[in-house]
Amino acid sequence: MNFAHRPTLAARWLGRVDYEDGLVFQQRLREGTRSHLLLLEHPHVYTMGVRTDPSHLLVDPASVRATACWTDRGGDITYHGPGQLVGYPIIDVPVGPDSTPSYVHNLESSIIKLLGDYGIDAYTLAEYPGVWVGPTDAPRKIAAIGVKLSRGRSMHGFALNVHTDLGMFDHIIPCGIADKAVTSMEAEGVRASVAQVARAYASRFAEAFCFDDLDYQGVDAVDKVETVSGEQLHGDTSVASRLNQRLVKAGFAFDTAVAYVSRKPEWLRSEVHLGQEYRSLKHLVQDLNLVTVCEEAGCPNIYECWKDGTATFMINGERCTRACGFCLVDTSKPLPLDPTEPRHVAEAVSVLGLNFAVVTAVARDDLSDGGAQAFAETIRQIRELNRGCSIEVLIPDFKGDHGALETVLQARPDVLNHNLETVLRLHRAVRPSANYVRSLTVLARAKDFGLTTKSGLIVGMGESIAELKSVMRDIRSVGVDILTVGQYLRPTRHHLPVSRYYHPDEFRELRDYAMSLGFRYVEASPLARSSYHARQGSDAAAGALA
Incomplete structure (x- = not known):
């Protein structure tokens, strides 16, 4: 043969x-x-x-x-x-x-x-x-x-x-x-x-x-790491010890990390717009007792997006049961779900007059369904009050529970987003409670269900360009339509170090490469985040798939 x-x-x-x-x-x-x-x-x-x-x-x-x-x-x-x-x-x-x-x-x-x-x-x-x-x-x-x-x-x-x-x-x-x-x-x-x-x-x-x-x-770069020495840490003892262990096992080069106090490049500074649109949305979120990932995750695009009257609503509370190395969201013990939350999100979408709504959530591994039913109910409530409004959901992996994922799929969001976040070698360090294949399987199942699918990557956590291209190929290989790529910005000293800041020209090159793989839409820029320009991505994918 x-x-x-x-x-x-x-x-x-x-x-x-x-x-x-x-x-x-x-x-x-x-x-x-x-x-x-x-x-x-x-x-x-x-x-x-x-x-x-x-x-x-x-x-x-x-x-x-x-x-x-x-x-x-x-x-x-x-x-x-x-x-x-x-x-x-x-x-x-x-x-x-x-x-x-x-x-x-x-x-x-x-x-x-x-x-x-x-x-x-x-x-x-x-x-x-x-x-x-x-x-x-x-x-x-x-x-x-x-x-x-x-x-x-x-x-x-x-x-x-x-x-x-x-x-x-x-x-x-x-x-x-x-x-x-x-x-x-x-x-x-x-x-x-x-x-x-x-x-x-x-x-x-x-x-x-x-x-x-x-x-x-x-996964990982070395088989076993007994201890992490001061030399390996290069004096940065502020990072949690467990995170250090995972980073060393993944081959993270601490000596090349950007100092936490270093000044960010000019292209990573977002403008502050505290205009009427921002203040109105801020009051609306407070009045309806809602949570937005824009605030909880410290998104750099909050002023731009809120100025345009758009927001990404975060359901199932504001406390996450996981501790990803890059994320600012609170990880203290979660509170019980608010049964009125889905309706309040729908009301906020109605007041804002949105024709495209984005809904995400913290991971709720403490719940029997991982919070899947709340996603489905929020989709139903938004559609009941806002006919013609398209919906994107950014979901966790539900710990691989196929029944929980099926609950969300049956609600048929217009776009199903699940972020892979980083390359295979760094996955255990960056997302210790997640699994590379499980995440790709979530996306594969959603694609097989007939939904438009989306995923996202964060760069600057110790990966190489070759590794980024490999993970892009893996994501595209399971049929994902939309990809976002943005720069990692270290929220506190206790989070993952930044390996380097990518130049805007490098983001353009990454976007061109991703598009060559067959993605329908790619948002790649220093300040890009999962829901940044979400409507444009959905429209582009829908047009390409029509």
Whole structure:
């Protein structure tokens, strides 16, 4: 099978990802044309392929703190869990009578070469898919393979045991093979982290499938950080210690950080307009007991937007259950929801005469639905009082609760926004309670539901231009229509340091690159924020999609 002269492979080491989120992510990527290799770990889960005999699951998964999931890949039952490298290639595969066996052979060969790099002799067995080690008369399976090829695109892939708990295989008949043992790299005498093996495998896969270029990105930059020294902090002891730990693990260069007291460039200074429009909206917000993210997050565009009579309303209170490293919103214990809030937001939209309303919220992980019902009710109330008004919602990830997300999707906002905020390497440092794949899955599900989708990035938190381009490609790969890119401004000494201030010319270059990827609208400028020029973005996307 000829795989010669392929363009870039986007390989991503994603860390721990829920199985269903990984599946949705794969399904969305398969609809595109780019080549991807997703490398990750799953929480404890038993997955059953299309040929699985249910009797091969020997226990109630809950009894061993696992879940079970039927899936559309080939093969029988297998186990995924911590310490195991799972690889999901989403690439074009030439269609032909031998497509599947040839593809599987290439996959097996790439794993065998990887294991050889670690000094492990491995081989295949003609009668069984997968990769094996040990004597051929008593083989031990070290990697399982189960794939799906459809319309010339691949899904699913392999599971390589690195330092897996092999006892979890005792609760199934692995791959339906009762008389063969299972092993791991660790059991074969090799000690390595899953992250290290993932990075090494990405190169082997790119070589096996003839990719000319490898775009590899991964969570964090080092495997483990015991302590953060004063030298690493470069004297900035004001940043919270946990945040420091995450930043060092992500490879943040403290010696290049902008001093908190440094003077901002001229292009980052916004004008103050305390005119009648600003004062009127301020009084209206106070009279209706509403909260705006404009005030709570210290948005630099508040005077411009309020002068134009527009605001982004923040529902579900003003206290967030998360502590993102860049955000100024209060993180003290949340108060009970105000049941009148959705109506008051609708009344404010009516008084202002808005034809485009933006609604966001703090994260409310303390609520059973994460605050999803309040989003849906606010959408309904705005439409009841303001016929013809378009609505954009900027939502949290609801901790991956698909039912909560479905509640918002069923209310059918005109634009669904969920921000990824930063690049993969920095994600754990910047958004410790979030997950890169979970966020992309939120956007993928919204797109599959038929909604216009939007996401945003903040720059100046330690990322590179190459990483920014990679995250833009990831966002676009799940079908997102609108993108915002703005400069990070450190709210206090206790928040993330600023790595640097981007020049307006760099924002123009980022916008041009994003537009070349197929986004319908891109707002990229030093003071751009999620809801800045939201109506223009919605109109542009609607026009492009019409």
